[in-house]
Amino acid sequence: MLQELRPRQIVAELDKYIIAQEEAKRAVAVALRNRYRRSRLDPEVREEIMPKNILMIGPTGVGKTEIARRLAKLVNAPMVKVEATKFTEVGYVGRDVDAMIRELVETAIRMAKTERMAAVEDKAQELAEVRLLDLLAPLPKKRGAAPNPFGLLFGLRENGGQEMEDTDSDAFTELKLRREQLRQRLSSREMEDELVEIEVEDNSAPMLEVFSGAGVEEMGINLQEVLGSMLPKRIKKRRVTVAAGRRLLAQEEAQKLIDMDEVVTEGIERAEQLGIVFIDEIDKIAGRESSSGPDVSREGVQRDILPIVEGSTVMTKYGPVTTDHMLFIAAGAFHVAKPSDLIPELQGRFPIRVELKSLTEEDFRRILTQPQNAIIKQYTALLETESIKVEFTDDAIDEVAKTATYVNQEMENIGARRLHTILEKVLEDISFTAGENGPQKVMIDADYVKHQLEDIVRNRDLSQYIL
Numbered sequence: 297m298l299q300e301l302r303p304r305q306i307v308a309e310l311d312k313y314i315i316a317q318e319e320a321k322r323a324v325a326v327a328l329r330n331r332y333r334r335s336r337l338d339p340e341v342r343e344e345i346m347p348k349n350i351l352m353i354g355p356t357g358v359g360k361t362e363i364a365r366r367l368a369k370l371v372n373a374p375m376v377k378v379e380a381t382k383f384t385e386v387g388y389v390g391r392d393v394d395a396m397i398r399e400l401v402e403t404a405i406r407m408a409k410t411e412r413m414a415a416v417e418d419k420a421q422e423l424a425e426v427r428l429l430d431l432l433a434p435l436p437k438k439r440g441a442a443p444n445p446f447g448l449l450f451g452l453r454e455n456g457g458q459e460m461e462d463t464d465s466d467a468f469t470e471l472k473l474r475r476e477q478l479r480q481r482l483s484s485r486e487m488e489d490e491l492v493e494i495e496v497e498d499n500s501a502p503m504l505e506v507f508s509g510a511g512v513e514e515m516g517i518n519l520q521e522v523l524g525s526m527l528p529k530r531i532k533k534r535r536v537t538v539a540a541g542r543r544l545l546a547q548e549e550a551q552k553l554i555d556m557d558e559v560v561t562e563g564i565e566r567a568e569q570l571g572i573v574f575i576d577e578i579d580k581i582a583g584r585e586s587s588s589g590p591d592v593s594r595e596g597v598q599r600d601i602l603p604i605v606e607g608s609t610v611m612t613k614y615g616p617v618t619t620d621h622m623l624f625i626a627a628g629a630f631h632v633a634k635p636s637d638l639i640p641e642l643q644g645r646f647p648i649r650v651e652l653k654s655l656t657e658e659d660f661r662r663i664l665t666q667p668q669n670a671i672i673k674q675y676t677a678l679l680e681t682e683s684i685k686v687e688f689t690d691d692a693i694d695e696v697a698k699t700a701t702y703v704n705q706e707m708e709n710i711g712a713r714r715l716h717t718i719l720e721k722v723l724e725d726i727s728f729t730a731g732e733n734g735p736q737k738v739m740i741d742a743d744y745v746k747h748q749l750e751d752i753v754r755n756r757d758l759s760q761y762i763l
């Protein structure tokens with residue numbers, strides 16, 4: 297996968313979702329490719345080459361987070377996003393910056409687990425069906441669910457010697473027949489709505505209030521979890537539909553089929569080699585003067601973040617994780633502070649600087665319609681579920697883009713996010729009445745857009761609240 301993704305292909309993929317911002321797209325594409333290039337070097341050389349981190353500079357709502365998120369998705373890399381300002385809040389202490397790495401590991405492990413669960417899905421479904429069958433038409437007690445330990449030991453379970461005696465009886469033949477019928481009806485999904493009683497593990501946390509010192513939390517150890525896993529699992533009986541039972545049992549079987557140790561190892565490896573840490577609002581911790589009040593000083597936070605970005609080992613509950621090869625993307629508007637206001641060591645760690653530009657009216661027009669998840673497509677799809685076919689004329693799109701640009705200039709520039717608030721307003725009436733009068737075709741043109749927005753746009757006070 298990674299192998300085929302050359303920078304040009306990566307940019308082409310990002311183009312499907314992100315309009316303009318070519319420079320930023322190129323930078324992340326190269327950073328990603330460099331990881332692959334590095335992975336092909338001899339170990340000695342490889343260790344010497346640290347990944348180059350990226351600093352994205354640009355106003356709000358122009359695609360900084362979106363680019364990072366799409367990139368991560370594209371290569372299936374685990375990613376976390378943190379706000380740098382979080383670490384300046386009262387109550388945080390330096391070591392808490394480790395928490396972002398722990399979160400990344402959790403994310404990576406969750407991804408690995410989901411993939412493995414999907415890989416055993418078919419097998420789990422099969423096993424679940426067998427269990428359903430046993431619940432609906434149990435075999436006689438003797439040979440049923442609770443096997444005689446000696447029987448197990450000597451391999452007597454299914455066709456064990458002493459259990460053969462009644463297999464010729466009429467009752468047994470009948471049962472076998474019934475089971476065969478049920479098996480067929482189950483597999484052809486004829487009885488999904490019928491009820492069945494199943495036993496499931498009760499996963500609701502035992503009532504344990506744990507007050508732990510901050511030190512324990514720092515290690516990422518959840519006492520509740522540790523104690524919970526020491527208590528015996530509680531089994532709960534539930535009456536559910538066959539369909540729901542199938543789902544629950546398949547889940548349980550899948551859990552049994554995957555090896556959690558392997559999942560953890562793979563998750564850690566992925567976090568270390570592919571992980572992306574997105575640090576937002578980095579400009580808010582730039583500046584070297586120490587702020588007054590109880591806040592942790594901004595420089596202090598930079599110094600706390602530094603070792604993680606430089607490469608260090610963080611303890612997690614799954615073991616040590618090194619941050620040496622993770623990709624860090626920092627982002628900020630840098631309206632007041634400049635990148636040069638960051639401490640020199642941190643500046644050096646983010647050598648790739650890219651500037652994202654304010655979006656133009658033309659960009660807005662394209663953002664509305666072109667991306668694979670374009671806003672207009674989203675709203676059209678939503679309304680289609682009510683049999684309303686909405687169509688936007690070109691001049692309606694122009695009008696929305698124009699209004700967004702205008703409101704951004706007059707009020708506050710919130711970038712592409714403005715498109716959402718405006719479109720919401722444009723479609724307010726239609727969204728409200730949709731479905732009331734059966735299927736409909738609605739054409740939205742410039743006049744309609746103007747009509748919906750006119751009063752608000754003209755009234756400054758009102759638009760501050762509504763748009």
Ligand SMILES: Nc1ncnc2c1ncn2[C@@H]1O[C@H](COP(=O)(O)OP(=O)(O)OP(=O)(O)O)[C@@H](O)[C@H]1O
Pocket residue numbers: 313314315316317355356357358359360361362363576629663667711712713
């Ligand atoms: N260039 C773009 N192309 C397509 N959609 C965009 C673009 N820029 C922003 N958007 C849309 O606007 C929304 C906000 O963008 P994003 O989260 O990337 O903002 P940001 O640059 O990270 O801003 P902030 O500094 O506030 O975090 C996203 O949901 C995205 O869909």
Ligand SMILES: [Mg+2]
Pocket residue numbers: 360361362576
């Ligand atoms: Mg953002």
